[in-house]
Amino acid sequence: MSLEENFPILTEKLTKKFDSFTAVNNIDLTIKKGEIFGFLGPNGSGKSTTIKMLCGILEPTSGKASVLGYDVYTDAEKIKERIGYMSQKFSLYEDLTVDENLEFYGGIYQVPSDQIDQRKEFVLEMADLKGRERELTANLSVGWKQRLALGCALLHQPELLFLDEPTSGVDPLSRRHFWDLLNEMAEEGKTIFVTTHYMDEAEYCYRLAFIFEGRIIALGSPQEIKKTMKEKVFQIQCDQIDRAFQILNQFPQLEEVLIHGANIHIVGAKTDLVKNLIPALLKENKINLLQIKSIEPSLEDVFVSLIGREAREKIRKEFLPCEPPLN
Ligand SMILES: Nc1ncnc2c1ncn2[C@@H]1O[C@H](COP(=O)(O)OP(=O)(O)O)[C@@H](O)[C@H]1O
Ligand SMILES: [Mg+2]
Structure with a gap:
């Protein structure tokens, strides 16, 4: 052929x-x-x-x-x-x-x-x-x-x-x-x-x-x-998922927060930040946390992570042409 x-x-x-x-x-x-x-x-x-x-x-x-x-x-x-x-x-x-x-x-x-x-x-x-x-x-x-x-x-x-x-x-x-x-x-x-x-x-x-x-x-x-995904993905199970999403999404150190079915995914955040900050944030807002665990990424997680990185690079090129890379 x-x-x-x-x-x-x-x-x-x-x-x-x-x-x-x-x-x-x-x-x-x-x-x-x-x-x-x-x-x-x-x-x-x-x-x-x-x-x-x-x-x-x-x-x-x-x-x-x-x-x-x-x-x-x-x-x-x-x-x-x-x-x-x-x-x-x-x-x-x-x-x-x-x-x-x-x-x-x-x-x-x-x-x-x-x-x-x-x-x-x-x-x-x-x-x-x-x-x-x-x-x-x-x-x-x-x-x-x-x-x-x-x-x-x-x-x-x-x-x-x-x-x-x-x-x-x-x-x-x-x-x-x-x-x-x-x-x-x-x-x-x-x-x-x-x-x-x-x-x-x-x-x-x-x-x-x-x-x-x-x-x-x-x-x-x-x-x-x-397999190309280098960043970690955490899955959070909790009640009041919409409220929890609003709260986590507003938090500047958590760059990518996604609703994924009945759970929340956190993409690209550091393990200790996730393990310490999230339980405290949810508790403060009287949201019942059921589980936090590290999971295999979904394709959506990969895409969001790539777009995030792409967008960050673009912003860096356009606005900070002389600065060294941020990470
Ligand atoms: N005939 C056209 N003239 C000018 N811009 C166009 C034309 N067709 C598409 N675009 C622009 O090109 C980009 C890609 O469009 P398109 O291929 O339709 O995207 P998608 O199918 O992924 O939604 C968009 O920004 C769109 O506005
Ligand atoms: Mg189209």
């Missing part, structure tokens, strides 16, 4: 500028065939811009990118024919029925007429939309719209799929079901590039990259990324 067959997405220093603003900054990616690759980052970090460049919708400013062996600068039309793309807004026609949306996308993707019925049947089964063919798309729940949009992107059986925040605004059960579908597709050999800002979904990816302010700040499997 050639390099392009093993690696359907390859980029080198891929960059997009809007005037003087750099939205995507020197990104290197090597996406393997058959993997679910997650692209995670907060709003405005450059996820959609990256996807649009890879789909041949937006020309890069500089750098290289090949998708299924095609160059994004010169072969954008070929790329568009071969990939599936689900945009952040789902791009469904609300005033068309489910069946009409499928017909429409079948036409766009030039699905041969002797195959369209079979492909529509597959999508209706997958999306659990059997019996709803004549319903107006506007009347579907967000979870169903999401699966219909995925189905539309799959009508022409692409081997590479780009999904831009497919689970935004979708309820947790539908999100779970959606990830099951993605896993089935990856097992069949499809490659999936998916963006999300839900940290819990990062765990479902084979590999992922964290993107922040246009740059990749971590890349690897969830396990590999967790």
Whole structure:
């Protein structure tokens, strides 16, 4: 197999500028065939811009990118024919029925007429939309719209799929079901590039990259990324969790305080500070402390810790150019 067959997405220093603003900054990616690759980052970090460049919708400013062996600068039309793309807004026609949306996308993707019925049947089964063919798309729940949009992107059986925040605004059960579908597709050999800002979904990816302010700040499997974390994470169990969070979060020496499910996580603080200060602070405020322990970081902890460090470095560069590093 050639390099392009093993690696359907390859980029080198891929960059997009809007005037003087750099939205995507020197990104290197090597996406393997058959993997679910997650692209995670907060709003405005450059996820959609990256996807649009890879789909041949937006020309890069500089750098290289090949998708299924095609160059994004010169072969954008070929790329568009071969990939599936689900945009952040789902791009469904609300005033068309489910069946009409499928017909429409079948036409766009030039699905041969002797195959369209079979492909529509597959999508209706997958999306659990059997019996709803004549319903107006506007009347579907967000979870169903999401699966219909995925189905539309799959009508022409692409081997590479780009999904831009497919689970935004979708309820947790539908999100779970959606990830099951993605896993089935990856097992069949499809490659999936998916963006999300839900940290819990990062765990479902084979590999992922964290993107922040246009740059990749971590890349690897969830396990590999967790191993890069040097700072300690403490988990606190207590009652009145919201009040406890408010109090701890205001305390300047605790830089990163996060609510994580029913617990609080403290990232990057010194052990003796945590062990002495927190019990005293909580006691003073009549909050019942149940447990403090050092734990394995979650991906969210890693991300917050990296962003914290990145932001600190940026501030240092911008405001203290002559000072030595703080730590
Ligand atoms: N067409 C555009 N013109 C100018 N700025 C843009 C354009 N598209 C995106 N941006 C800016 O680029 C940054 C990254 O945007 P985007 O890729 O949409 O982020 P994300 O998808 O991660 O939320 C944002 O600051 C956004 O405002
Ligand atoms: Mg986006």
